[in-house]
Amino acid sequence: MLLPLGYEYIIIGDVHACIDELKSLLIKQGFLIKDNLLEVTPQSENKSIILLGDFVDKGNDEKLTQTIEFIYANYYHLNQERQRFYLIEGNHENMVYRYITHDDTLLITPKTIANKEKYYNTVALLEKTPPLKKLFLELYEVLHPYLYYQYDENFSVTLSHAPCEEQYLRLNSTEGKKKMIKSISRSKNPTMPLDELMPYLLQEAVDNEHYHIFGHLSQANIRRYKNKICVDTSAIYGVELSCAIVKNDQLTFDSVPFENKQKKGTQDYNTLFDF
Numbered sequence: 001m002l003l004p005l006g007y008e009y010i011i012i013g014d015v016h017a018c019i020d021e022l023k024s025l026l027i028k029q030g031f032l033i034k035d036n037l038l039e040v041t042p043q044s045e046n047k048s049i050i051l052l053g054d055f056v057d058k059g060n061d062e063k064l065t066q067t068i069e070f071i072y073a074n075y076y077h078l079n080q081e082r083q084r085f086y087l088i089e090g091n092h093e094n095m096v097y098r099y100i101t102h103d104d105t106l107l108i109t110p111k112t113i114a115n116k117e118k119y120y121n122t123v124a125l126l127e128k129t130p131p132l133k134k135l136f137l138e139l140y141e142v143l144h145p146y147l148y149y150q151y152d153e154n155f156s157v158t159l160s161h162a163p164c165e166e167q168y169l170r171l172n173s174t175e176g177k178k179k180m181i182k183s184i185s186r187s188k189n190p191t192m193p194l195d196e197l198m199p200y201l202l203q204e205a206v207d208n209e210h211y212h213i214f215g216h217l218s219q220a221n222i223r224r225y226k227n228k229i230c231v232d233t234s235a236i237y238g239v240e241l242s243c244a245i246v247k248n249d250q251l252t253f254d255s256v257p258f259e260n261k262q263k264k265g266t267q268d269y270n271t272l273f274d275f
Helices: 019-028 061-078 091-100 110-119 122-128 130-140 174-181 199-204
Strands: 008-012 032-034 037-039 047-051 085-087 147-152 155-159 209-214 223-225 228-230 240-247 250-257
Touching (some): 019 032, 019 250, 061 085, 091 130, 110 122
Parallel strands (some): 047 085
Antiparallel strands (some): 008 240, 147 155
16 A cells, blocks of 8 residues: 655554553654543644554453554544554464454464464453454454555655565565565574574665565564664563654654563564674
């Protein structure tokens, strides 16, 4: 989908139920929150919000519930007059959807059952909470595999959840969508450095302002090499929730710290662009 010009875009990395941090980041960008609804102010009138995927899983049930309810309410609230809120599909939304709809392409084995419990804890929550499941299913229908912003011939931004090869970016096909939603598995290659696991990111990076911004690869800080940028800064692992901000042909960044209002996860960082 091509994003309209004339607006400032707040592009937020993987939320993973960090609802308190999401609210704080949006308030920092000039929005107000009243009765769980975002209020547009003169400071935020020209701004639009984009979530880069993976707003579910990893958090606790209370925060997951609050996150889904907040995103659902504000997606429909903010988009009444013009679209101010966009959602990109992440691999976690994709897998949760497949589990709760009993996708017949998803083989149920001891491994997939273990993966559901370990990586996709939203599934159990939705299965025992039908009203919340209904909200999630409605949100799933409005997810985009990618978004594209083109200011002019010298400046553009492609947004996808996962990094992928250039040949798949903005490719409207099953394969293209699959690649933009999830990269090659890190859990199956735990000892391989990300720069070796995804060598195309280094090989295809160029010194221009045609940016590819993605999340998916949780990092301890924003990682950038030439025009390739990862803004998943491990909010649920106790670091920060970050965003890229696109205004005309300018790109900046902002973040808020983890607020310790739920138990943080743990992980060993595999650093992207580690040189």
